[in-house]
Amino acid sequence: LLLVINQCTCYIIKYKSVLKINNQLNAKKYDLNDFINISINKPLGLSLEEVESDGNKGLYIEDIDEGNAKKTGKLYKGLLLISANGVDVKFASFDAVMDILVNAPIDKPLDLTFIDPRKVEKGPAIITVITPDKKEIIVNSLKGQNLRSVLLGSSIDLYSSKAKFTNCAGAGQCGTCVIRLSNDIDWETRSDYESKKLKKYDTSTRLSCLTTIEGDCIVEIQPEKTVS
Known part of the structure; x- marks a missing residue:
């Protein structure tokens, strides 16, 4: 599943997810110093994909389109979404993450936290x-x-x-x-x-x-x- 968040709307593209090995977490000791925190309004301009197809393994950035996320200059492909509006989503399902993002007020910023998987794999x-x-x-x-x-x-x-x-x-x-x-x-x-x-x-x-x-x-x- 691919979640595309743009222009204040969300839509889902269903397809068979093929995992890249560098998106799999072999180790999960999270260091606060490695967190990438942003607070942005919609449209986000982010394409998020499941880490593991049909599993509760969270989402990662598949692509960054034009939008407020790109304007931060902090995000790049492959980052894992680990928190959304204060909710831990490291092991959340696709639908659970989507509910948080879609239902967030348009007039208020979303607080999102990401991390580079390489920071926790080694x-x-x-x-x-x-x-x-x-x-x-x-x-x-x-x-x-x-x-x-x-x-x-x-x-x-x-x-x-x-x-x-x-x-x-x-x-x-x-x-x-x-x-x-x-x-x-x-x-x-x-x-x-x-x-x-x-x-x-x-x-x-x-x-x-x-x-x-x-x-x-x-x-x-x-x-x-x-x-x-």
Whole structure:
């Protein structure tokens, strides 16, 4: 779906969206210093496209036409819309974003916040590891790296004694690389596949082999099951 906002009107062009890899977010630790804030009246002159077809992944600038957005000199193609009139739209649906933009008063400016996806895809991430005996270990990593690989590369005892010899080597099949994740603000939620594999654990657990580091977080190693 493509949302075109111009001349105080909105219309929708339906087509099969093809994602460009640089519009996909691998890491979502948002830094306020990287925000691009504008306050403009309609007509905006912006073409916004879904980050992911038929998904609640927000919208990004597909094109900039003549209008007030262009006059700001701050915007360019590829920027992600993360807030509209104070509403967090990072993971909003197309329709939800459209409702905010279309229903905004014509005589009042729209407050919009954007960010360059490259600002959140890369950069350092600090992992605070909690071991089974409650010791804290700080592991430095990069956003976009695989969590299991980083933990093992940092000599963290990810597996129980038995699982060290029976695990699937990161193929996502055995479920023994389970960790409990917290302080994971704006991270992707775990997949349905993970939920099925981890049905004996609480909802904050993840398979580290299927988890991409998206920013600073706390990782508890070898969490206990909640269901026997």
